[in-house]
Amino acid sequence: MSMVQDVRIAKRTGFCYGVREAVDKAKEAADAGKLTHTLGQVVHNEGVVAGLNARGVVSIASLEEAEGGSTVVIRAHGVTPAVRESAAARGLDVIDGTCSWVIAEQKQLQRLVEDGYTIVLLGTPNHPEVVGLLGIAPDAIVVDEEEDWDSIPRRKRMALITQSTQPPWKFERLAARMVHLAHELKIVNTVCPVTIRRQEDTVETAREVDFMVVVGGRSSANTKELTRLCEIVGTPVMQIEHARDLVDPAVFGEARLVGVTGGTSTPIEDLELVAERILDMAGTPGAQARARELAFEALNAAATPAGRTTSLPVNPRISAQAAHEGRLGRSERDAGSGPAAAATVPASAPAAARAAR
Ligand code: SF4
Numbered sequence: 369m370s371m372v373q374d375v376r377i378a379k380r381t382g383f384c385y386g387v388r389e390a391v392d393k394a395k396e397a398a399d400a401g402k403l404t405h406t407l408g409q410v411v412h413n414e415g416v417v418a419g420l421n422a423r424g425v426v427s428i429a430s431l432e433e434a435e436g437g438s439t440v441v442i443r444a445h446g447v448t449p450a451v452r453e454s455a456a457a458r459g460l461d462v463i464d465g466t467c468s469w470v471i472a473e474q475k476q477l478q479r480l481v482e483d484g485y486t487i488v489l490l491g492t493p494n495h496p497e498v499v500g501l502l503g504i505a506p507d508a509i510v511v512d513e514e515e516d517w518d519s520i521p522r523r524k525r526m527a528l529i530t531q532s533t534q535p536p537w538k539f540e541r542l543a544a545r546m547v548h549l550a551h552e553l554k555i556v557n558t559v560c561p562v563t564i565r566r567q568e569d570t571v572e573t574a575r576e577v578d579f580m581v582v583v584g585g586r587s588s589a590n591t592k593e594l595t596r597l598c599e600i601v602g603t604p605v606m607q608i609e610h611a612r613d614l615v616d617p618a619v620f621g622e623a624r625l626v627g628v629t630g631g632t633s634t635p636i637e638d639l640e641l642v643a644e645r646i647l648d649m650a651g652t653p654g655a656q657a658r659a660r661e662l663a664f665e666a667l668n669a670a671a672t673p674a675g676r677t678t679s680l681p682v683n684p685r686i687s688a689q690a691a692h693e694g695r696l697g698r699s700e701r702d703a704g705s706g707p708a709a710a711a712t713v714p715a716s717a718p719a720a721a722r723a724a725r
Contacts, residue, residue, distance in 0.1 A: 375643040377670035378629035382636030386444035386467025403438040448503020491531030526550035532560035578623035584631025591631035617650035
């Protein structure tokens with residue numbers, strides 16, 4: 369029986385500032401008429417990638433695919449120094465979209481290498497950020513889940529550093545474990561504050577609702593962590609990648625209020641689409657009739673300037689043409705490339721939003 373009366377979107381969701389900046393840099397380069405590539409998909413989200421494609425941005429898997437003289441945007445989680453050098457040697461115009469937090473993390477890691485520490489890196493093997501960090505510290509010992517930790521050797525001088533999106537509790541637990549393994553232990557806490565805030569706001573929402581939907585990449589560590597936290601709170605939870613993954617209204621059981629949150633690579637407008645879909649498929653007749661409106665209200669209640677998907681001004685030429693051709697999803701249309709851009713900012717905060725642009 370359909371019982372959902374309303375939806376709530378967690379605050380401070382949407383792109384983190386690092387992802388937003390990298391996406392915007394790619395858009396700006398393409399809009400300036402440059403032949404623009406991103407090295408790997410700038411974000412694993414179909415709507416965003418489609419929007420970039422519509423602007424002429426093409427993702428490439430390796431530098432060999434880039435035409436000489438073209439522009440290559442480095443993603444938020446950075447690359448190895450060798451990739452950077454190779455791009456320069458090929459005469460490519462490199463736009464560095466590496467997040468400022470990751471740049472700081474790379475510099476701190478470089479110092480640990482120079483100071484001769486045995487370095488333990490908490491992170492997901494093969495994650496782009498970890499691959500980039502290993503380019504700086506090739507001998508670092510990468511560990512992820514707790515069962516890996518027994519492999520950490522005992523050394524006189526050790527240092528611990530982490531991939532930005534690892535859960536803080538895991539970092540703290542590993543730090544405590546390593547106290548017993550070294551005579552001198554240096555702990556560099558590089559857990560990103562955005563990750564911490566996202567987790568706090570998700571827990572807050574999960575406590576207030578009857579059911580949670582977490583939106584993000586299936587293999588994304590920070591998305592999985594949000595799901596785990598909802599489970600710890602004791603709220604039934606479902607993790608999906610897209611609104612279309614919601615197909616069975618029965619999953620919501622007798623839930624009346626449903627919360628929605630998302631990973632740092634998920635645009636906030638995708639959360640609005642999910643909210644609308646929940647109401648459409650599992651809402652009471654009254655909620656179904658107002659699904660669009662209620663989802664929009666939930667978005668406005670949650671959106672902050674920090675949760676915006678873009679910091680770029682409106683580009684009417686791109687949006688009008690692309691919308692006409694049906695090439696953009698709603699998230700792209702609403703996200704600063706079309707007249708509906710203001711929809712991502714609460715009506716109560718227009719001045720703050722303008723100031724942040
Ligand atoms: S999660 Fe944090 S460190 Fe990683 S790209 Fe986003 S803002 Fe930067």
